[in-house]
Amino acid sequence: MTRQLLKGNVAMAEAAIRAGVEAYFGYPITPQSELLEWMAKRMPEEGRAFLQAESEVAAINMVYGAACTGARVMTSTSGPGISLMAEGISYIAGTEVPAVIVDVMRGGPGLGNIAPSQGDYRQVIHGAGHGDFFPLVLAPASVQEAVDLIGEAFDLAEKYRTIVFVVADGSIGQMMEPVSLPEPRPPRRERPDWAVGGAEGRPARRLTSLYLKPEVEEEVNLRLVQRWQAMEANEIRYREYYLDDAEYVVLGFGTAGRVALSAVRAARAEGIKVGLFRPVSLRPFPTEAIRDLAARSKAFLVVEMNGGQMLDDVQAAAQGQVPVRFYGRMGGMVPFPDEVLAEIHALVSEPPTPAEAPRARWLAQMVS
Amino acid sequence: MQTEILIAGFGGQGVLFAGQVLAYAAMDAGHEVTWFPSYGPEMRGGTANCTVIIADEEIGSPLVAHPQVLMALNAPSLDKFEPQVQPEGLVVANASLLNRGVTRTDVKAIALKASHIAEALGDRRLANMVMLGAMMPRFPMLTMEQIKTALKGHLPARKHHLLEANYRALDAGAAAAQA
Numbered sequence: 001m002t003r004q005l006l007k008g009n010v011a012m013a014e015a016a017i018r019a020g021v022e023a024y025f026g027y028p029i030t031p032q033s034e035l036l037e038w039m040a041k042r043m044p045e046e047g048r049a050f051l052q053a054e055s056e057v058a059a060i061n062m063v064y065g066a067a068c069t070g071a072r073v074m075t076s077t078s079g080p081g082i083s084l085m086a087e088g089i090s091y092i093a094g095t096e097v098p099a100v101i102v103d104v105m106r107g108g109p110g111l112g113n114i115a116p117s118q119g120d121y122r123q124v125i126h127g128a129g130h131g132d133f134f135p136l137v138l139a140p141a142s143v144q145e146a147v148d149l150i151g152e153a154f155d156l157a158e159k160y161r162t163i164v165f166v167v168a169d170g171s172i173g174q175m176m177e178p179v180s181l182p183e184p185r186p187p188r189r190e191r192p193d194w195a196v197g198g199a200e201g202r203p204a205r206r207l208t209s210l211y212l213k214p215e216v217e218e219e220v221n222l223r224l225v226q227r228w229q230a231m232e233a234n235e236i237r238y239r240e241y242y243l244d245d246a247e248y249v250v251l252g253f254g255t256a257g258r259v260a261l262s263a264v265r266a267a268r269a270e271g272i273k274v275g276l277f278r279p280v281s282l283r284p285f286p287t288e289a290i291r292d293l294a295a296r297s298k299a300f301l302v303v304e305m306n307g308g309q310m311l312d313d314v315q316a317a318a319q320g321q322v323p324v325r326f327y328g329r330m331g332g333m334v335p336f337p338d339e340v341l342a343e344i345h346a347l348v349s350e351p352p353t354p355a356e357a358p359r360a361r362w363l364a365q366m367v368s
Numbered sequence: 369m370q371t372e373i374l375i376a377g378f379g380g381q382g383v384l385f386a387g388q389v390l391a392y393a394a395m396d397a398g399h400e401v402t403w404f405p406s407y408g409p410e411m412r413g414g415t416a417n418c419t420v421i422i423a424d425e426e427i428g429s430p431l432v433a434h435p436q437v438l439m440a441l442n443a444p445s446l447d448k449f450e451p452q453v454q455p456e457g458l459v460v461a462n463a464s465l466l467n468r469g470v471t472r473t474d475v476k477a478i479a480l481k482a483s484h485i486a487e488a489l490g491d492r493r494l495a496n497m498v499m500l501g502a503m504m505p506r507f508p509m510l511t512m513e514q515i516k517t518a519l520k521g522h523l524p525a526r527k528h529h530l531l532e533a534n535y536r537a538l539d540a541g542a543a544a545a546q547a
Contacts (some may be wrong), residue, residue: 005388005395005403005522031407114407142426175430176388176403178395255430262428336433 003178008143008168009034009262011179012076012102015150018184021100022071023049025062027081030114031170034103035076048187056081060088067097068207072154072187076102078170079120082128089163090129094209094220096194098157100150104167104173107332115332116170116255121309124165125283134219134228135163136235137283141258143177145280151182156235158192160227167282169305171180171255171334181262228284237280238289242268246275248347249293251314252303253279255334260303263340274344282310290317299347300324303340305333308359315358323352326362369424371509372432375464375499376417376449377441382496384440387418389500393510393518402449404430412487415444422509437507439499441482443467460503460545462495478502480544486537494537501541 006014009350013035016024036052043050049066053059059075059108066073072331077085082103092099103355105120107113127135136156140146146168153164196205211217241261243249252260257278277293294300300322301309310324315324327343329335351356373390377383386518389401395400403513403534405418411505419435421427434454442465453459462491463469480502486494516535 003395005392005401170407171404171430174405174407176391177427178401258427259429259431261426262432265428334431336431337429337431 003180005176006143006179007034007174007176007194008135008146008172009042009104009174010038010168010182011143011147012150012168013038013042015147016074016100017046017181017253018153019151019154020072020185020187021048021053021074021154023051023066023073024075025051025053025059025066025073026075026077027053027056027059029078029081031116031173032076032078033105034173035102035104048116052134056084057088060085060092063099064088064092064095064097067092067099068195069096069197070191072158074102074154076104078106079108079117079123082120082123084217086128086130089127089131090131090133091130091209093127093133093135093163093224094131095207096161096220096224097207098154098161098163100153100157100164100166102150102168102237105167105169113232113332114170116172116305116334117330117332118169118254118256118305118309119281119330120167121304121306123337124167125285127163127165133163133224134231135165135283136160136231137165137167137281138237139167139253139280139282140172141173141254141278141280143175146172147179147181160231161194162170162227162231167254170332219285221346232284234285235281236289238283238286239278239280241276241278243275243277243293246273247298248272248274248301248344249277249299250274250303250340250344251277251279251290251310253282253310256303256305259335260336260340262337263344266341267344272348274342277312285313285317287313287317290314291321294318294321297322299352300349301340302326302358303335303343304328305335306330308362311358320354323354323356324358325352326358327354328362369509370427371422371437371507372435373420373422373437373439373503374417374435374452375420375439375441376415376445377496379416381416381441382493384418384495385414386500387420389515389519389522390420390422390510392522393514394420396518396521397510397514398425399424401425402430405462415442417445417449426486436483437503439503441465441499443497443528446470458503458506462499470535476506478506478545480541482541485540485544489536489540491533494533497534497537498541498544501538502545503541504510504538505542505546512538
């Protein structure tokens with residue numbers, strides 16, 4: 001297939017169009033604005049809905065409304081926008097309607113900056129909003145993977161009537177790489193049997209997130225947990241590199257994962273038996289695969305562009321079977337492979353002890 | 369095999385575009401390629417840079433601490449990035465805007481008056497293509513022909529009247545580098 005050189009944001013937008021997205025609502029924010037701009041140009045060409053809302057709060061509620069009609073719908077933003085959308089996200093989850101949300105993460109908290117970051121990990125794995133719900137969270141590490149995951153995200157959202165987050169960071173949004181785009185799929189004509197759109201000739205349907213009777217709300221809650229269990233059983237995704245004979249394992253997602261890949265290759269060239277495990281689904285998290293790795297390796301090194309948010313999940317998965325170390329850059333800083341390679345060297349020369357506290361050790365190193 | 373090229377200069381010098389031309393040529397030649405821009409406020413008039421990584425396997429880090437090649441289009445870029453170039457690497461410097469030469473002795477240095485050459489060709493804005501052309505004789509992964517084909521293939525048709533001038537700039541850069 002012919003490859004095109006596309007910026008991550010543009011590629012994700014075009015992938016959504018080819019996946020048959022029918023409506024996009026959003027508000028500009030760097031480093032994802034090119035996604036919205038591409039939608040502004042292309043959606044009218046396709047005869048579909050594009051609307052730049054007056055704020056992220058409005059945009060997510062437009063997504064909510066469109067989702068209730070059974071339309072394929074999405075929005076995209078960065079961390080500050082996700083914070084504003086939190087209420088609407090929770091309503092979408094409580095109403096059990098599907099939606100796709102792209103978060104191109106930037107430095108924070110607060111206004112922060114526009115440089116690449118992975119600081120929204122904890123925010124998105126809990127869906128940002130209040131209450132008990134479980135969004136699916138997918139994290140690409142390249143422009144092609146972003147295209148592929150966007151294509152899947154809509155199907156997954158509809159299959160489980162859930163929110164699917166695609167979390168990239170500023171570097172994936174801004175970089176250009178060759179991609180093979182999928183063949184366009186036409187928007188669906190049929191509507192799901194829960195969608196609203198006029199009840200003429202059929203019993204009325206009601207979509208709401210308001211359940212005043214606790215026993216009724218609990219039924220909804222349990223249904224959400226059941227769906228989550230199905231997602232955990234079916235939707236774990238990860239990539240493995242050089243793990244067959246690995247004694248040491250580096251773990252990182254998204255951009256941190258691909259930076260680590262360069263370091264792992266350099267270490268391999270020196271004869272160090274190290275591999276990379278890159279989670280692609282952050283929720284559901286590949287807990288069992290990591291547990292199995294922990295049972296057969298000497299040490300873990302978690303690399304992130306945050307203060308160790310996935311670290312906690314890796315430690316929980318490892319269940320103390322293997323000592324864990326951490327290396328992170330924050331504030332919009334992207335680690336160079338040399339930094340990760342130095343950590344791999346240290347893993348071999350000064351192996352971590354089971355009692356070692358990974359975050360404390362890393363912090364001492366960073367602020368010394 | 370992996371090669372990294374860092375292109376840096378003032379905003380408006382066509383730094384990002386020069387990197388894109390390289391990236392298109394690499395893609396068309398069947399390589400893996402990542403083009404990574406500085407995308408902050410520097411886009412609006414300060415210094416701009418981009419990193420292009422060309423490889424024959426899945427590309428890891430989109431940024432490297434020590435690129436093999438530096439194209440420095442102005443003085444601040446040379447000051448900032450010259451120390452970072454890999455030993456045995458290549459530095460192509462735009463002598464039109466420099467008050468010093470390349471000081472590193474462990475890299476191959478090509479200094480050419482790219483802005484002057486571009487001006488002589490009729491448009492100062494061609495300096496980016498002069499610089500790219502100057503790199504090509506020392507760049508084993510791609511040929512000048514592939515660069516020209518990429519320009520033609522990916523420049524929108526409404527800009528094709530500029531192709532000849534860009535080709536001349538590329539050739540003039542290569543000639544100056546080999547002089």
